[in-house]
Amino acid sequence: MKNHYNLLLLILLALSMTACGQTNRNSKSEETYTFQKGDPNGIGKWYMGREIAHVMGYQGINWLERSDREKEENTSQLLMNMNIQPDDTIADIGAGSGYHTFKMAKLTSEGFVYAVDIQPEMLQAISTKQSEQQVNNIQTIQGSEKSINLDENSVSKILLVDVYHEFNFPKEMIESMHKSLTSDGKIYLIEYKAEDESIPIKEIHKMSEKQAVKEFKASGFKLEQNIENLPWQHCLIFVKE
Structure with a gap:
């Protein structure tokens, strides 16, 4: 007994x-984020003094493929900034319609591009286009709110175009990218400049260099360079500390 x-x-x-x-x-999770009302286009959740924006749904896929995007964003220059090599393995996080994914796939003839998105409808659109164009070096990956779902040390470059500010769990996502990036890898963070009020984008969908550096530094990254040659966006390059 x-x-x-x-x-x-x-x-x-x-x-x-x-x-x-x-x-x-x-x-610990609750301490990382705070909750209060803010911008009507925000979710009321804040990280390091920044309110997180609502995710753009797959219904806006046509906007991602708009004909004047090259003129507005100079996407060709962005790809040159990335200095893509034929054997690079790249992750396009928040790939959306695959606008940048397919452009990068052409430049990585011996490499690979992972198109990561949280919305199955976006991934299906990429898969359909991939099949139609018979592109063999792209793989779609279903991400989650807290992870890009890629193996450790599996990618040499990560591209985030106007998507980071919509992550519901930015700290966890940066930590996931830190794990998947090689020791000498680079993150290319592309965000509309909060410092420029003339840019016709809602404020909550913009980000300052100072804020980006603060958030990425908190999870083990340092700013290597800010290439200021895009019309409306920062091109912030982060590397592991």
Whole structure:
């Protein structure tokens, strides 16, 4: 009887420790983010003083493929900024319609491009286009709110075009990218300049260099360079510290 009593005590102690650990993890997550009303186009969730924007749904896919995008964003210059090599392995995070994915795939003749998105409809659009054009060096990846779902040290370059500010869990996503990036890899963060009020984009969909550096530094990255040759966007290059 005594042995049964002692066993019961051990089980209760183990359950208590598990619950305590879970509470601590939840508390840590809650401390990372704050919640308050803000911009009508925001989700009311804040990270390091910045409100997170609503995700653009797959219904806006035509806007991603608009005919004047090259003129507005100079996407050709962006690709030159990336200095893409034939054997590069690149992750296009928040790939959307694959606008940049297919352009990069042409430049990585011996490499590979992962098109990562959280919306299955976007990934299906990429797969359809890939089949039609018979492109063999693209793989679609279903991401999550907290992970890009790629293997450790699997990519040499990561591209994020106007998507980071919409991540519901930016800290976890940066940590996921840190894990998947090679030691000498680079992240190319493309965001509309918050410093320029003349840019015709809603403020919550912009980001300052200072804010981006603060958030990426918190998860082990440092700014290598800000290439200021795009019309409306920052081209911030981050590397591991």
